[in-house]
Amino acid sequence: MKTLRLLLILPGLGAIAWGAVLFAEYAFPLSPDVFGTLGWLVGGPLVHDLLIAPLVGVAGLALSRFLPERWKTPVKTGAVLTGVLTLIAVPLLWRPFGGAANPGLHDADTVTGLLVSLAVVWAGVLTSVLRRNARGQVGREVS
Template sequence: MKSARVLLALPGLAALVWGVVLFADYALPLRPDVFGTIGWLVGGPILNDAVIAPLTAILGLTLARVLPQPWKTPVVTGTVLTGVLLILAFPLLWRPYGTAPMPGLHDGNPALGLTLTLAAVWLAVVLTALRHRLTPHRKRPTRPQTRRT
């Protein structure tokens, strides 16, 4: 078990070292734009861990306590997916061309894309929750057979 953990950790550590090498190649010698990059690299995880993740967790727990049983799991899942989608869309919503240019990425409207994706997520949430009303819960007439002898 210990050797498996080491074998799984080695590629992650190698990727971390490669990221540090690439960042050092970009950042050294120091220029004014490097400080903005450091702000994004440090500020992003702090913003996520201090604001977005706790708000998503509090909202999910509150909804799980308030909502009836068929709505709990779909609504909490939709809430978490909404938080993740907002994190992913933030750079494009913050400023135009907020990420590295990729073919086709900047051809569309990121706000419209986020709105349509969130609409699809919440439509799936509603349909999943309503599925319980449309299909009755079936109870087993007898005990299930097991392999015990």
């Protein structure tokens, strides 16, 4: 088991070392771009760990405590999909050409696309809950 762990750790350490070499080539000599990059490398994990993760945890706890049982799974699934879709859309919402050039991507209306996607997700959540409710009522009538 220890040999297997060592074999799994070695490629990871090699990747970290290669990333450090590439960053050193990019960072030296120092330029203003390097400080912006360091801001993203340090700030991103800090914003996630200090702001986003606790908020998501509190929201998940609240959903699990206050929702009826038949609503829990569909609403949690909808919340996760909402987060993922919003995360994917953030670069294009933040700046119109924030991502890499992709034919057909930048000429679309990102806000409308996100809102339509979220409407489809939450319509699916509502449909799922209503189907569960109908199935539960049928089961009660039969027994």
